[in-house]
Amino acid sequence: xxxxxxxxxxxxxRGERGFTLVELLISVxxxxxxxxxxxxxxxxxxxxxxxxxxxxxxRNLSTAIEAYNTDNNYLPSNGLDADQLAEVLKENxxxxxxxxxGWNNDxxxxxxxxxxxxxxxxxxxxxxxANVTRETRDEFDNDIVLQDGQFSASPETGS
Numbered sequence: 423x424x425x426x427x428x429x430x431x432x433x434x435x436r437g438e439r440g441f442t443l444v445e446l447l448i449s450v451x452x453x454x455x456x457x458x459x460x461x462x463x464x465x466x467x468x469x470x471x472x473x474x475x476x477x478x479x480x481r482n483l484s485t486a487i488e489a490y491n492t493d494n495n496y497l498p499s500n501g502l503d504a505d506q507l508a509e510v511l512k513e514n515x516x517x518x519x520x521x522x523x524g525w526n527n528d529x530x531x532x533x534x535x536x537x538x539x540x541x542x543x544x545x546x547x548x549x550x551x552a553n554v555t556r557e558t559r560d561e562f563d564n565d566i567v568l569q570d571g572q573f574s575a576s577p578e579t580g581s
Contacts (some may be wrong), residue, residue, distance in 0.1 A: 469562040472524030486511040504528035541568040
């Protein structure tokens with residue numbers, strides 16, 4: 423009997439339950455890896471939604487510019503920054519038009535020879551490196567361009 427008392431009993435017999443340190447570390451590592459993958463996918467999804475919001479904003483701004491052109495028989499003058507353009511267009515629309523893209527950068531307006539262009543410089547807010555195409559739709563620093571109410575460079579247009 424003394425021999426039985428001195429021997430260690432297996433976990434199951436002692437009534438101890440739980441995880442070992444190694445099991446906990448492996449679980450934490452797996453959760454960490456899955457979280458890292460999820461964060462990358464979440465950031466990409468957020469940028470895609472900002473891209474779509476930018477395109478919707480540009481369409482609305484284009485509609486306001488067309489209404490202004492219809493009422494005045496000329497386009498807003500060239501060289502207006504986003505706030506000045508919003509102020510000029512406010513007379514022709516019921517509400518203030520949005521002039522910032524999904525990344526909160528100003529949408530750039532230009533006009534020449536009776537044609538206008540709206541451009542979003544993308545996530546980085548800097549002109550270039552290129553215009554976005556269907557093939558480069560996940561490169562969010564590329565520019566989105568709308569000319570005379572039609573997208574010439576967007577995630578929906580071909581190359």
